[in-house]
Amino acid sequence: MDIIDVLIQQHRDTEALFEAYRGAPDDEKPELCVRLAEALTLHSTIEERWVYPVARSVVEGPRIDFAVEEHGEMGQLISELLHARRETRRREATVRQLEAVVAHHMAEEEREVFPRLRKVGADAFGLTHSEIIRSASDVRREAMRQLGAPAAP
Numbered sequence: 001m002d003i004i005d006v007l008i009q010q011h012r013d014t015e016a017l018f019e020a021y022r023g024a025p026d027d028e029k030p031e032l033c034v035r036l037a038e039a040l041t042l043h044s045t046i047e048e049r050w051v052y053p054v055a056r057s058v059v060e061g062p063r064i065d066f067a068v069e070e071h072g073e074m075g076q077l078i079s080e081l082l083h084a085r086r087e088t089r090r091r092e093a094t095v096r097q098l099e100a101v102v103a104h105h106m107a108e109e110e111r112e113v114f115p116r117l118r119k120v121g122a123d124a125f126g127l128t129h130s131e132i133i134r135s136a137s138d139v140r141r142e143a144m145r146q147l148g149a150p151a152a153p
């Protein structure tokens with residue numbers, strides 16, 4: 001399993017979380033918002049720190065700049081979602097917006113970016129995928145704190 005497999009698995013896990021959110025009773029939704037925020041923040045962190053820098057050498061044009069902008073948009077929606085997670089109407093509207101942005105973004109990555117990264121040797125990323133995941137968890141903790149998420153127990 002290489003880092004691209006890890007990222008694709010995270011995309012599927014994110015879709016599963018949105019799906020779980022849709023079917024969840026109202027009182028479980030705030031907690032699912034926090035889990036979505038954590039999963040997406042971890043994923044974006046890994047991509048921005050370790051994967052997009054390598055992608056810039058194999059993907060032509062502004063695709064990666066757009067991807068970084070989309071991460072910014074997601075970050076704003078995630079922050080909004082964390083703040084609104086106990087207000088039903090605002091939360092539902094924000095989840096819908098976030099899911100649309102995320103679905104579009106993940107599809108583009110899987111179509112335009114990841115196939116090209118398959119041709120790059122694993123050592124191009126500098127760290128093994130388990131080292132990347134470990135480092136990203138620390139970064140995520142800090143990023144979640146800045147987004148105003150509740151502290152982990």
Ligand SMILES: [Fe+2]
Pocket residue numbers: 044047067071105109
């Ligand atoms: Fe991304």
Ligand SMILES: [Fe+2]
Pocket residue numbers: 007011043047106109
């Ligand atoms: Fe991604």
